[in-house]
Amino acid sequence: GENVEQHPSTLSVQEGDSAVIKCTYSDSASNYFPWYKQELGKGPQLIIDIRSNVGEKKDQRIAVTLNKTAKHFSLHITETQPEDSAVYFCAASYSGGGADGLTFGKGTHLIIQP
Amino acid sequence: DVKVTQSSRYLVKRTGEKVFLECVQDMDHENMFWYRQDPGLGLRLIYFSYDVKMKEKGDIPEGYSVSREKKERFSLILESASTNQTSMYLCASSLEGSGANVLTFGAGSRLTVL
Numbered sequence: 001g002e003n004v005e006q007h008p009s010t011l012s013v014q015e016g017d018s019a020v021i022k023c024t025y026s027d028s029a030s031n032y033f034p035w036y037k038q039e040l041g042k043g044p045q046l047i048i049d050i051r052s053n054v055g056e057k058k059d060q061r062i063a064v065t066l067n068k069t070a071k072h073f074s075l076h077i078t079e080t081q082p083e084d085s086a087v088y089f090c091a092a093s094y095s096g097g098g099a100d101g102l103t104f105g106k107g108t109h110l111i112i113q114p
Numbered sequence: 115d116v117k118v119t120q121s122s123r124y125l126v127k128r129t130g131e132k133v134f135l136e137c138v139q140d141m142d143h144e145n146m147f148w149y150r151q152d153p154g155l156g157l158r159l160i161y162f163s164y165d166v167k168m169k170e171k172g173d174i175p176e177g178y179s180v181s182r183e184k185k186e187r188f189s190l191i192l193e194s195a196s197t198n199q200t201s202m203y204l205c206a207s208s209l210e211g212s213g214a215n216v217l218t219f220g221a222g223s224r225l226t227v228l
Contacts, residue, residue: 009154032215043118043204043219044157089157093215102215106156 002027004092006105014113019080021108023090024072030092033066033073034102038087048075077110085112117141118220120205126226133192135223137205144210146188147172147217148180151202160203163188164210195227 003026013019025033031052036044050057050064050073057064061080066073073092077084088108093101121136139146147162159172161180169180177199181189188207192199202224206217 006156034215036217036219041221043206043221044217045219046216049216102159102217104157106154 002030002092002101002103004090004103004105006090006108008108009106010109010111012111012113013080015080015082017080019077019084019110021075021088021090021110022072023074023092023105024070025092025103026071027092027094028068028071029094032093033064034091035062035064035075036089036091036104038089038107040086044087044089080110080112082112082114084110086110118205118207118218120203120220120223122223123221124224124226126228127195128228129196131195131227133195133225133227135190135192135203135205135225137188137190137220138186139188139205139207139218140186141207141209141218142185143207143218144185145208145214146182147206147208148178148188148190149204149206150174151204151222157204160190192225195225197227199225200227201225 005024034049037047038044050066061078063076090105091102118139127133148160149157158174160178163169163182179191202222204222205220208214208217
């Protein structure tokens with residue numbers, strides 16, 4: 001089955017700096033890669049996703065890049081703000097399957113230092 | 115606004131007790147899921163359901179059962195709670211078809227078993 005590795009487990013950056021979280025996956029059939037953000041006391045929420053027919057996708061200050069050859073994808077947050085502090089999860093699956101096929105990384109706790 | 119509601123945010127139970135965790139979604143989603151979240155282990159799928167009265171085992175079903183008598187409601191049951199089931203439990207739902215991989219999560223139920 002799919003295996004998703006996520007690094008780092010904790011990331012501390014100064015407010016205004018950029019943050020990068022990296023994930024690798026094992027199953028070459030995976031073609032859907034979402035990122036979820038979990039704020040304190042809340043459930044995870046989808047913030048951005050990418051499918052394997054594109055290499056990069058942006059939404060304001062966040063972007064995701066995908067390298068299918070190397071089987072890794074990354075979340076980039078620019079101009080970090082205090083509200084970016086949260087736990088971020090990457091995931092991978094085959095988009096033709098159901099959500100039971102989603103394999104999550106172990107999460108990254110992003111801390112934005114004032 | 116779409117919503118997944120978990121009725122109990124915090125529960126404290128004793129070893130051997132039967133525990134019910136309830137989840138209701140108001141989005142008419144076909145798919146519902148129960149995940150367990152533990153520090154350093156990420157999100158692990160316990161059970162899921164693609165339709166009323168249907169259930170499928172996830173990655174860690176041992177010690178749990180589920181019930182889906184109505185489309186909007188998915189219950190997680192711990193028949194005899196044990197201390198190693200102390201955890202955060204997250205319910206999620208998704209559409210069928212192309213939206214099946216996009217999960218909407220509830221806020222979570224934190225269970226402590228003494």
